[in-house]
Amino acid sequence: MRPLMAIEIPTRPDQLPTTAPRFVGKAVKRIEDPALVSGTVEFIDNLSLPGMLHCAILRSPHPHARIVSIDTTAALSLEGVEAVLTGDDVARWCAPGITAPEGWGNYCMAVGKVRFVGEPVVAVAAASRYIAEDALELVQVEYELLPPVANPDEAMAPGAPLVFEDRGTNVIQSRSYTWGDIDRVFAEADRVVSRKFRWNRVGANPTETFGCICQWDLADNSLTCRGAYQTPRFMALGRAASLKLPANKVKVISHAQGGGFGGKGGPRGTDIAALLSRKTNGRPVKYIEDRIEYLLAGGGQSWDRYYEAALAVKADGTVTGFRVRLVDDQGAGAEGYGTISAAKPLAAFTGNYRIEAAFYDMTLVATNRAPTYPYRGYGPPPHNLVLESLMDIAARELAVDPAELRRRNYIRPEQFPYTVPSGNEYDSGNYAAVHDRVLEMADYQALRKAQAKARAEGRLVGIGVVSTVEPGVFDWNAYATVGVPGVGVPEGVKVAVDILGNVTVAVGFNLQGQGQFTVAAQVVADYLGVDMNSVRVATASTDVAMPHFGQGGSRLGVAVSGAILGACDKLRQTFSRVVAHLMHAEPEQVELIDGRLQLKHAPEHGMSVAEVAGVMLARSDLLPPGVEPCPEATYVWTAPNxxxxxxxxxxxxxxxAANATHVVQVEIDRDTGQVTIPAYFIVDDCGTRLNPASVEGQLQGGVAQGVGAALYEEYVYDAQCQPLVSTFVDYLVPTIHEVPMTTKDHLVTPSPVAPLGAKGCGEGAIHTTPAALLCAINDALSPLGREILETPASPHRLWKVLHGPCA
Amino acid sequence: MTTKQQIRVTVNGTPYVREVEARLTLADFLRHELHLGGTHVGCEHGICGACTILIDGRSARSCLTLAVQADGASITTVEGLRNRETGHLHPIQQSFVDAHGLQCGFCTPGFMMTTLELLNENPSPSDDEIKEALGGNLCRCTGYQGILDSVRLAASRLRTAQDA
Structure with missing residues (x-):
């Protein structure tokens, strides 16, 4: 038997088997776009199935209450209503959702009691959504109110009411990490700057809410879920567990999604639609979450955080230690993996800096707010805001320019690969060069002069200079200490060449906006020497797809490239054996270049990729022994080492580890507290830019979400834990008027370890923008001796800082 | 609620006569009765603008309009942009593709319909005028920079086409 040949994944574009890449690294038009601008993409609500019913969900109006009784008689008798689902059905058929850490899960609908406003209590399947909603009005629910647990202080008070009685506490998890000699560096510090910060809850809010169509096959006892699913296989496993089905009896078909940003996938909605299908003898049931449902209880609410943090600083400005205590309000349980986002900062705890020791204490608390889910960035946006704000405060106390203080502390280019105290290894970078480039582009000195002039006129103008590292290509090992043990995140593809040389790439995920289908087509087209329009990228359903995760963790562009490169290398090796056999040569004598497999010593003798595929599919008599008639290959990539x-x-x-430095100028209106952003500059370094236009889109989109988080967006709850935000009138997603049109440039330090040298780049801007804006705002406020350490720095909050008593 | 009313509408040049419930929204009518799924629904409160269409040339929120209110009207949706004869994208559509004016594409039909109204009325809008026109459409992906570029490009292409 032939020894297996090693699979080689190029770490540079110039290692691709092409004279020069035609697509990789170019701002090519996205293959996704013609259908999207035509309105023909099949978002889930565009699909109808024969016999399909529509689901509507009655949700709890109370944050904490025992359910005394539910009367669905009148609803069931309404014409057009086919089934009603309550907690009794759910208790009979389901298990509570899987959580991290284990044991903090809810059922998909309230069983016995409700734990947050918006929790599903009753669901109806009817001939139309209109009738289903009519039926909800006929449902009678009697509640016995329980005292709400409104915030972490209340949750941790002795004798506090319990959100989950069986847990005996409201503390989901509490642990600390010590990295290096933290007590010594703080004892030896010339200066310790410390503050408390409050980051209020924000969320993903894609323009498309969650939706699904579920169909239970009663003969086979299996389930098919079509919908807006971000991580299809993960979703299938979760549904199998909660619905008590074998995992191979749950099939998830992921549709194109109108944005995701974390938390797209609606496990509760899926389970409810599935159970209604089960109750209606297997009719397909569609559930489309509306915006109120999304805002009350959808996936994507994140980071409800209270921080106490301190920096240890030497007189020369060297930062030596960083201590953080976090209390994170997780809401009602740990169902959405919001909990483990508190651990994401471990991947870049000390940012861009040579800080030698650090300490992190985190306490995750259950309250009667809605459960939290992942949101783009998954934890570092608030963490970076804390670190960068303290850097600015230290600079002010030392009377050093804040940009200069950062520059003195950067990890130096020659120190890579660099292991941060919290353990992760940064692959490469040149932070000072990025910093210098953006300061030059922004003409930083001119900005400071303009600021001095504005201050002399009594105006509140501030400048923020903030640098961050974006951990890219997430791995489960980052979350092993908080309840998700594992190493590696498999991402698989199948690359298939047909008899005419067209190529199909089958992936396990669907469109969400980042442009990964285009990246896939770019990579495969350059590798196999075909045109991009000869490549089709198709989504495989979970029952046949290779192991995959899909979008998440600034990972997919790199991961899918790695998987495609692996599959293409397997194809190259197999094709080389076929060509060698036909040409009486050895496989090692055959090379692939520009879509042609040819003899290295006699390049005039060769065959195109299409010709080889044709031989394999149609002339088995010509194949060497042991080669299958299959011009297709699969490969499952996970990050090495x-x-x-x-x-x-x-x-x-x-x-x-991508990195960026943002420079932002703000002005605060004294009379209204309104912040405007006259100028915004970004220089980033995410290694090889597979599609520069898509990278810029990711940056600018992250800026917009960062503006929202820093200035406008907030899930407001009152003291009784009633949400005060339920429409886009209240939850203020930035419009074109609020988002600055940024000036961008970049450097390229290719990753030495990632496919094609590309670094994850989907989250860097939201990691940076909130910190940059808050630093700029506090810079503007500093002459007044006032500061704001709470987000969003909304007009009313800033007005109170400006006009209230001095702290 | 089950009383139905007859309406006559012209959508993208095609006349329809349908019986609809008085409470049926125009968005649901277009999407689920006429199967024109390109008009998307993002909030149902008239805030996000994803469902924007043109009614007799004026932009409107189809989520806040009842189908019966459109009786007698001429409606344009995103499906009406592409040239049916040639299959070519409308210059606005092509500009959004070329200038990377979209990511997930869910809000895009609404942005393009708003842009169509803007450029019909003002072929040479300034950036401020573009922002004013698009201020009622939310995009969560792009940060609007690609959208602004797309509208500028579309305006320039439409002017060139008109001059030719």
């Missing part, structure tokens, strides 16, 4: 964490969470977790 990952390891298990130690007891302090230290491991090589995220594969890549």
């Amino acid at each position: 990952r390891n298990l964490p130690d007891d302090q969470g230290r491991c090589r977790s995220y594969l890549t």
Whole structure:
């Protein structure tokens, strides 16, 4: 038997088997777009199935209450209503959702009691959504109110009411990490700057809410779920667990999604629609979450955080230690993996800096707010805001320019690969060069002069200079110490060449906006030497797809490239054996270049990829022994060289470390507290830019979400835990008027370890923008001796800082 | 609620006569009765603008309009942009593709319909005028920069086409 040949994944574009890449690295038009601008993409609500019913969900108006009785008689007798689902059905058929850490899960509908406003209580399947909603009005629910647990202080008070009685506490998790000699560096510091910060809850809010169509096959006892699913296989496993089905009896078909940003996937809505299908003898049931439902209880609410943090600083400005205590309000349980986002900062705890020691204490608390889910960035946006704000405060106390203080502390280019105290290894970068480039582009000195002039006129103008590292290509090992043990995140594809040389790439995920189908087509077209329009990218359903995760963790562009490169290398090796056999040569004598497999010593002898595929599919008599008639290959990529964490969470977790420095200028209106952003500059370095236009889109989109989080967006709850935000009138997603049109440039330090040298780049801007804006705002406020350490720095909050008593 | 009313509408040049419930929204009518799924629904409160269409040339929120209110009207949706004869994208559509004016594409039909109204009325809008026109459409992906570029490009292409 032939020894298996190693699969080689190029780490540079110039290693692709092409004279010069035609697509990789170019701002090519996206293959996704013609259908999207035509309005023909099949978002889930565009699909109808024969016999389909429509689901509407009655949700709890109370944050905490025992359900005394539910009367659905009148609803069931309404014409057009086919089934009603309550907690009794759910208790009979389901298990509570899987959570991290385990044991903090809810059922998909309230069983016995409700734990947050918006929790599903009753669901109806009817001939139309209109009738289903009519039926909800006929349902009678009697509640016995329980005292709400409104915030972490209340939750941790002695004798507090319990959100989950069986847990005996409202503390979901509490642990600390110590990295280095933290007590010594703080004892030896010339200066310690410390503050408390409050980051209020924000969320993903894609323009498309969640939706699904579920169909239970009663003969086979299996389930098919079509819908807006971000991580299809993960979703299938979760549904199998909650619906008590074997995992191979749940099939998830992921449709194109109108944005995701974390938390797209609606496990509760899926389970409810599935159970209604089960109750209606297997009719398909569609559930489309509306915006009120999304805002009350959908996936994507994140980061409800209280921080106390301190920096240890030497007189020369060297930062030596960083201490953080976090209390995170998780809401009603741990169902959405919002909990573990508190651990994401471990991947870049000390940012861009050579900080030698750090300490992190985190306490995750259950309250009667809605459960939290992942949101783009998954934890670092608030963490970076804390670190960068303290850097600015230290600079003010030392009377050093804040940009200069950062520059003195950057990890130096020659120190890569660099292991941060919290354990992760940064692959590469040149932080000072990025910093210098953006300061030059912004003409930083001119901005400071303009600021001095404005201050002399009594105006409140501020400048923020903030640098961050974006951990890219997430790995489960980053979360092993908080309840998700594992190393590696498989992402698989199948690359198939047909008899005419067209190529199909089958992936396990669907469109969400980032442009990964285009990246896939770019990579495969350059590798196999075909045109991009000869490539089709197709989504495989979970029952046949290779292991995959899909979008999440600034990972997919890199991961899918790695998988395609692996599959293409397998194809190259097989094709070389076929060509060698036909040409009486050895496979090692055959090379692939520009879509042609040819003899290295006699390049005039060769065959195109299409010709080889044709031979394989149609002339088995010509194939060498042992070669299958199959011009297709699968490959499942995961980041190389990952390891298990130690007891302090230290491991090589995220594969890549992109970085950026943002420079922003703001002005605050004294009379209204309104912040305007006259200028915004970004220089980033995410290694090889597979599609520069898509990278810029990711940056600018992250800026917009960062503007929202820093200035406008907030899930407001009152003291009784009633949400005060339920429409886009209240939850203020920035419009074109609020988002600055940024000036951008970039440097390229290719990753030495990632496919094609590309680094994850989907989250860097939202990691940076909130910190940059808050630093700029506090810079503007500093002459007044006032500061704001709470987000969003909304007009009313800033007005109170401006006009209230001095702190 | 089950009383139905007859309406006559012209959508993208095609006349329809349908019996609809008085409470049926125009968005649901277009999407689920006429199967024109390109008009998307993002909030149902008239805030996000994803469902924007043109009614007799004026932009309107189809989520806040009842189908019966459109009786007698001429409606244009995103499906009406592409040239039916040639299959070519409308210059606005092509500009959104070329200038990377979209990511997930869910809000895009609404942005393009708003842009169509703007450029019909003002072929040479300034950036401020573009922002004013698009201020009622929310995009969560792009940060609007690609959208602004797309509208500028579309305006320039439409002017060139008109001059030719």
